[in-house]
Amino acid sequence: xxxxxxxxxxxxxxxxxxxxxxxxxxxxxxxxxxxxxxxxxxxxxxxxxxxxxxxxxxxxxxxxxxxxxxxxxxxxxxxxxxxxxxxxxxxxxxxxxxxxxxxxxxxxxxxxxxxxxxxxxxxxxxxxxxxxxxxxxxxxxxxxxxxxxxxxxxxxxxxxxxxxxxxxxxxxxxxxxxxxxxxxxxxxxxxxxxxxxxxxxxxxxxxxxxxxxxxxxxxxxxxxxxxxxxxxxxxxxxxxxxxxxxxxxxxxxxxxxxxxxxxxxxxxxxxxxxxxxxxxxxxxxx
Ligand SMILES: [Zn+2]
Ligand SMILES: [Zn+2]
Numbered sequence: 001x002x003x004x005x006x007x008x009x010x011x012x013x014x015x016x017x018x019x020x021x022x023x024x025x026x027x028x029x030x031x032x033x034x035x036x037x038x039x040x041x042x043x044x045x046x047x048x049x050x051x052x053x054x055x056x057x058x059x060x061x062x063x064x065x066x067x068x069x070x071x072x073x074x075x076x077x078x079x080x081x082x083x084x085x086x087x088x089x090x091x092x093x094x095x096x097x098x099x100x101x102x103x104x105x106x107x108x109x110x111x112x113x114x115x116x117x118x119x120x121x122x123x124x125x126x127x128x129x130x131x132x133x134x135x136x137x138x139x140x141x142x143x144x145x146x147x148x149x150x151x152x153x154x155x156x157x158x159x160x161x162x163x164x165x166x167x168x169x170x171x172x173x174x175x176x177x178x179x180x181x182x183x184x185x186x187x188x189x190x191x192x193x194x195x196x197x198x199x200x201x202x203x204x205x206x207x208x209x210x211x212x213x214x215x216x217x218x219x220x221x222x223x224x225x226x227x228x229x230x231x232x233x234x235x236x237x238x239x240x241x242x243x244x245x246x247x248x249x250x251x252x253x254x255x256x257x258x259x260x261x262x263x264x265x266x267x268x269x270x271x272x273x274x275x276x277x278x279x280x281x282x283x284x285x286x
Contacts, residue, residue, distance in 0.1 A: 004119075004148055004150065004151065005097055005100065005101075005148055005149055005150070005151055005152070006097060006119075006147065006148050007060070007093075007094070007096075007097045007143075007147050008090065008143045008144070008145035008146060008147050009145045010143045010144070010145045011060045011061075011090075011094070011143050011145075011147075012060055012061075012143065013059075013060055013061045014037070014059060014060060014091075014141065014142065016037055016038050016059075017037050017038065018035065018037065018038045018200075020035035020250060021035050021036065021037050021038070022035065022036075023035055024069060024073075025251065027190065027243045027245060027251045027253070028188060028190055028243070029046060030044060030045055030046045030049070031043075031044055031190055031245070032044075032073060033245045033251060034066070034069050036058040036059050036062045036065060036066065036094075036095075037058075037059045037062070038059070038091070038248055039056070039058055039059055039091045039092065039247060039248055040056070040245055040246070040247060040248065040249075041054065041055065041056045041057065041058050041062075041066055041069075042054070042055035042056060042192055042245055043055075043069075043070060043073060043074075043080075044165060044168075045074065045080075047073050047074065048073075048074060048075055048078075049074060050078065051081050051164065052070075052073075052074050052078070052080050052081065053080050053081055053082050053083070053084060053162075053164050053165055054066075054070065054080040054082075054083045054084070054099070054105075055083075055084045055085075055086065055183065055192055056084075056085060056086055056092045056093075056194075056247070057083065057085065057092060057093050057094060057095045057096040057099055058091070058092070058094045058095045059090075059091050059094040059095075060090060060091075060094035060095075060143060061094060061095070062094050062095040063094075063095030063096070063097070063098025063099050063102070064095075064098060065095070066095050066099060067095075067098070067099065067102055067103075079102070079103035079104070079105055080103060080105045081105065081163075081164040082105055082106055082107075082108060082163045082164040082165075083096070083099065083100075083103075083105050083106070083107045083108070084107075084108050084109070084156075084162065084163075084170075084181075084183070085107060085108070085109040085113065085117070086180060086181055086182070086183075086192070086194030086195070086247065087109070087110075087113055087176070087177035087179060087180040087181070087194060087195065088109065088113045088116040088117045088123070088146075088147070088177065088179075089123065089177060089195070089222055090142055090143040090144065091142075091247075092194075092195075092247065093117070093147055093149075096147065096149055097147070097149065100149060100151075100152045104152075105152075106152060106154055106163070107149055107152045107153050107154065108153075108154050108155070108156050108162075108163055109153065109155070109156065109179065109181075110155070110156055110170075110172060110179030110180070110181050111155045111156070111179065112174070112178040112179030113177065113178065113179035113180075114153065114155065114179070115146075116146050116147075116177075117146070117147060117148070117149055117150075117153055118146075118148055118149070118150040118153065119146045119147070119148035119150070120146065121146060122144050122145055122146045123144055123146075123177070123222065124144075124224055124278075124279075125144050126142050126144065126221040126222055127220075127221050127222075127277050127278040127279060128221065129276075129277060129278060130220050130221050130274050130276070130277030130278065130279075130280070156170055156181065162183060165183075167185050167186075167187060168183050168184065168185045169183070169184050169185075169186070170182070170183055170184075171183070171184055171235060171236070171239075172232075173193075173194065173196040173232035173235060173236060174225065174228045174229075174232060175196070175218065175223060175224075175225045175226065175227070175228030175229025175230070175231070175232050176194075176195045176196060176218035176219070176222065176223045176224075176229055176232075177195070177222070177224075178225075180194050180195065180196060180232070181194065182194050182196055182232075182236055184239055184241065188242065189239070189240060189241050189242035189243070190241070190242070190243055190244075191236065191239065191241035191243065191244040191245070192244070192245050193236060193241075193244045193245065193246045193247070194246070194247050195218045195219055195222075195246070195247040195248065196218060196229070196232045196233060196236055196246075197215055197216060197217060197218065197233055197236065197244075197246060197261065197264060198216055198217075198218065198219060198246040198247055198248040198249050199213045199214060199215060199216065199244075199246050199248070199249030199250055199251070199252045200213070200214070200216065200248050200249030200250075201214070201216050213249060213250045213252055213256070214260060215252060215256075215257065215260025215261055215263070215264050216249075216264070216271070216272065217229065217233070217264060217268065217271060217272020217273070218272070219247075219248065220274050220277065223279065224279045225279065226272075226273045226279070226280060226281070226284045227281075227283075227284065229268075229272070230265075230268040230269075230272070230273075233261070233264055233265050233268060233272075234265050236261065237261045237262060237264075237265040240258065241257060241258075241261075242254070242257070243257065244257055244261075269284070
């Protein structure tokens, strides 16, 4: 175990699942996503490649499972050249300590997430009063104490370059989390959107289980700035992605993506912003 590194003090297995859990798909021959319970982890690199990159680290306690999936795709003992975290929410960093211990790969995140990844600051507690069904109601059980991966963490380079992925750029998409990033490859318009938008209405338990694919705003109970969230969706829409893997839900492409994203961007207030909640401001509703 590396010095001082730890998952959060309230880290625990969360018994949630979706119909994609345990499944993986390629959206490009070198872009694969795997659904761990309700969240996606992404592996960039062709099968067997010595140069691959992991994006995000799943739900609490998912480290061994992610490692197994990676071994199947890239071969035993073939560790990622880098791990990129789109943001530090518990459902995207749940297996990170295990993976760093196993692989010793450098981990990169936006500098505005650093405090949450070095044990210095916790995210606000999930807003369980927000409009939005059962998942918001049970969100108070989610871990929110900070993790500490200081020994492996590095800040993403400022110019948008992504370490180990020369064809990709990172894009700052705050709102859901202050230092959330998306990844984009211009050559084939492939996007990894993090939780800037997702393809499942996270707030309906039913839809998380069946995961009907539709472009939705960010998960409401952890989103603390709706104005920034809207700007982030507009920023991603302007890039005209052809295919997108979001933090939650199935990948989406073609017209379903372009129309869904355009609609969300234009009608963000009606479609994404809850009618009430701790972080919903009057001007968000105006
Ligand atoms: Zn999140
Ligand atoms: Zn998430």
